[in-house]
Amino acid sequence: MGSLTALGALLLILMIIVGGKQGISSFLSMVINFGILFFSIVLIAFHLPPIAVTIVASVILLSITIFWSSASDNASTTAFQASVMILIILIVIIIPIEYWARVGGFGLEDSEELEGLSMYVGISFTKLAISTAILSSLGAIAEASIAIASGLDEITIQHPKISSSQLFLDGIVIGKQIIGTAVNTLFFGFFGSSMGLFIWFYGLNYSFGDIINDKVFAAELIAIIISLIGVVLTIPGTTLMMSHRLKKIQDKEKSESGK
Amino acid sequence: MWTMAFKLKSRMTWIQVLIVVIFCLVAVFLTAHDDSLYSEPIFQVTKVTNGKVTKMSDEFHNVDYYHQQLLSGHITNGKYAGKHLKIQNAYSNSGAMDHQYRTNQKLFIVLHTSPKLHATVKDLKRDTPIIFLLALAVSLLFIILKFRGVTVISSIVINTILFWLAVKIDHHNNGAAVIPIFSILAVIFCIITLFLVMGWNRKMLVTLSAVISATAITILLTLLVFGVTHEKGMYYESMQYVTQLPKPLFLAEVLIGVLGAVMDEATDIVASLATLKQERPELSKLQVFNSGRQIGKSIMGPLINVLFFIFMAETLPMTLLYLKNGNTWKYSFSMNMSLGMTSSLISGIGIVLTVILSSLFAGLLIKGDER
Numbered sequence: 029m030g031s032l033t034a035l036g037a038l039l040l041i042l043m044i045i046v047g048g049k050q051g052i053s054s055f056l057s058m059v060i061n062f063g064i065l066f067f068s069i070v071l072i073a074f075h076l077p078p079i080a081v082t083i084v085a086s087v088i089l090l091s092i093t094i095f096w097s098s099a100s101d102n103a104s105t106t107a108f109q110a111s112v113m114i115l116i117i118l119i120v121i122i123i124p125i126e127y128w129a130r131v132g133g134f135g136l137e138d139s140e141e142l143e144g145l146s147m148y149v150g151i152s153f154t155k156l157a158i159s160t161a162i163l164s165s166l167g168a169i170a171e172a173s174i175a176i177a178s179g180l181d182e183i184t185i186q187h188p189k190i191s192s193s194q195l196f197l198d199g200i201v202i203g204k205q206i207i208g209t210a211v212n213t214l215f216f217g218f219f220g221s222s223m224g225l226f227i228w229f230y231g232l233n234y235s236f237g238d239i240i241n242d243k244v245f246a247a248e249l250i251a252i253i254i255s256l257i258g259v260v261l262t263i264p265g266t267t268l269m270m271s272h273r274l275k276k277i278q279d280k281e282k283s284e285s286g287k
Numbered sequence: 288m289w290t291m292a293f294k295l296k297s298r299m300t301w302i303q304v305l306i307v308v309i310f311c312l313v314a315v316f317l318t319a320h321d322d323s324l325y326s327e328p329i330f331q332v333t334k335v336t337n338g339k340v341t342k343m344s345d346e347f348h349n350v351d352y353y354h355q356q357l358l359s360g361h362i363t364n365g366k367y368a369g370k371h372l373k374i375q376n377a378y379s380n381s382g383a384m385d386h387q388y389r390t391n392q393k394l395f396i397v398l399h400t401s402p403k404l405h406a407t408v409k410d411l412k413r414d415t416p417i418i419f420l421l422a423l424a425v426s427l428l429f430i431i432l433k434f435r436g437v438t439v440i441s442s443i444v445i446n447t448i449l450f451w452l453a454v455k456i457d458h459h460n461n462g463a464a465v466i467p468i469f470s471i472l473a474v475i476f477c478i479i480t481l482f483l484v485m486g487w488n489r490k491m492l493v494t495l496s497a498v499i500s501a502t503a504i505t506i507l508l509t510l511l512v513f514g515v516t517h518e519k520g521m522y523y524e525s526m527q528y529v530t531q532l533p534k535p536l537f538l539a540e541v542l543i544g545v546l547g548a549v550m551d552e553a554t555d556i557v558a559s560l561a562t563l564k565q566e567r568p569e570l571s572k573l574q575v576f577n578s579g580r581q582i583g584k585s586i587m588g589p590l591i592n593v594l595f596f597i598f599m600a601e602t603l604p605m606t607l608l609y610l611k612n613g614n615t616w617k618y619s620f621s622m623n624m625s626l627g628m629t630s631s632l633i634s635g636i637g638i639v640l641t642v643i644l645s646s647l648f649a650g651l652l653i654k655g656d657e658r
Binding site: 138152204 | 324325327343345346347349350351353379380381382383384385386395410411412413414415416417418419420421423424427428431432433435438439442443446450451454455457458462469476480483484508509512513515516518519520521525526527528529530531536539540541542543544545546547548550551554555580583584585586587588589590591592593594595596597598599600601603604605606607608609610611612616620624625628629630631632633635636639640642643
């Protein structure tokens with residue numbers, strides 16, 4: 029048995045112990061997310077437009093991550109709508125930034141690994157950098173929107189008469205509570221995944237100017253800041269969706285009771 | 288009354304938006320005119336002349352186009368400031384290692400003085416877009432989080448400085464002690480971050496002990512699995528940017544990478560259980576533990592996915608390159624994605640263990656009167 033399989037089995041067992049059925053579905057959602065991610069790369073390799081493939085894949089990935097979590101129907105529907113909205117905003121921000129900063133492709137630091145590979149494959153690596161940045165933000169957006177939507181859903185269950193403007197204020201309060209730690213999740217993930225790069229920079233005496241202009245570093249930093257912006261925007265985004273939804277439900281009840 | 292409040296609110300929103308726009312523009316302006324801070328020569332492109340285009344194809348039938356371009360412009364800093372130059376550049380449509388340059392872009396160049404002054408392009412100057420994006424993120428944090436934004440940003444800044452210090456110490460040890468160094472760093476990270484989020488109290492200490500023990504057990508379990516499976520299928524040689532022994536570096540990367548998620552989760556669970564115990568002090572230790580498990584099982588899935596996407600997405604370009612170079616799916620996966628997948632699985636184990644340990648510690652250690 030390979031290490032990967034053994035670790036996977038260990039994770040599955042632990043997840044079942046903690047979550048039972050929910051544990052299995054959480055595990056499966058990760059496996060299927062991997063499948064979709066890999067399939068997207070294969071599609072891009074077959075020259076389908078990278079950004080379009082990424083957008084379609086992202087919507088599917090978000091829906092799997094959100095609807096397979098244990099959030100209530102109301103919460104997960106709201107979280108899904110909000111995260112798709114955030115996804116659209118992020119795409120609008122990321123496309124001009126990537127064309128401006130041109131971080132697509134590989135840097136000098138990659139030279140050794142690229143040895144013997146043909147680099148002229150006819151697929152735009154700038155577009156691929158856009159895909160990478162979008163995909164790396166998906167988990168963070170999904171997590172933040174589920175957390176906020178679940179919190180707000182709890183409030184609407186306990187106070188069904190709450191006004192939508194009051195709910196909006198509550199949402200911002202809940203959002204502030206979760207954001208501090210959500211940002212940490214992102215930044216430590218970033219520190220961990222680019223530790224080798226940082227050691228490389230230090231070892232080869234890169235100056236601050238060298239680092240900030242470095243293609244590989246810039247690519248990673250852009251991806252993480254885009255995720256950060258996504259998480260921050262999730263607070264008003266999810267809250268807006270939830271209060272809108274509540275208003276619609278309340279209006280409907282009002283018109284029904286008026287009849 | 289309502290409309291007035293609304294007007295006031297919307298006016299404040301407009302002022303905020305205006306401040307953000309000005310802040311970002313200032314950041315862009317400053318970094319667009321910081322050429323004199325660089326010791327490397329910077330070249331401003333003022334005119335681009337397109338040269339000939341060649342069609343290329345490789346042994347794997349990948350078709351690409353190779354373009355020549357002549358960049359005219361002047362040097363903006365250093366000894367040769369103001370000097371006009373023409374530089375040859377070539378780029379491909381895919382642009383994996385090369386770039387098409389346009390007018391108004393600034394480039395770092397390498398100057399050659401013999402036989403006469405000429406230059407080659409090194410790379411694009413990218414500080415302006417990076418600083419712009421940072422400015423945008425910082426201002427959004429302040430607008431949406433208000434004062435809390437200060438805590439979030441200071442926590443990021445402090446942690447970045449500490450991380451850089453740890454990298455420095457690691458380098459001076461030639462990577463011999465990477466795991467001890469980053470384990471100590473991890474503990475310091477936890478203390479500072481949890482202090483900023485929760486303050487110094489019993490709740491924070493419970494969270495801290497849950498985080499540290501969950502992370503430690505995760506690393507031990509990983510080593511155990513590696514021992515049992517003889518690290519079969521671990522392609523350390525495929526690790527990127529490795530300047531020291533890859534295996535300890537990999538473990539240190541995972542250790543730091545999972546820390547944020549584990550803290551996020553432990554904070555959530557301990558804080559909710561403390562509130563619960565305060566509202567209903569009659570709950571037994573076991574009942575508190577079970578409530579913790581209930582909270583934990585709903586957040587663990589999304590949290591694992593956060594790290595999964597961070598670890599996996601960045602492997603995309605290289606995997607694609609492997610696929611386009613006629614490699615099989617399996618080989619492309621093994622050489623590029625398997626380490627990311629391993630990191631995701633180890634992180635997942637850490638996240639699940641945190642559910643158990645933070646519920647356990649909260650059940651044992653949190654009293655009903657604890658605020």
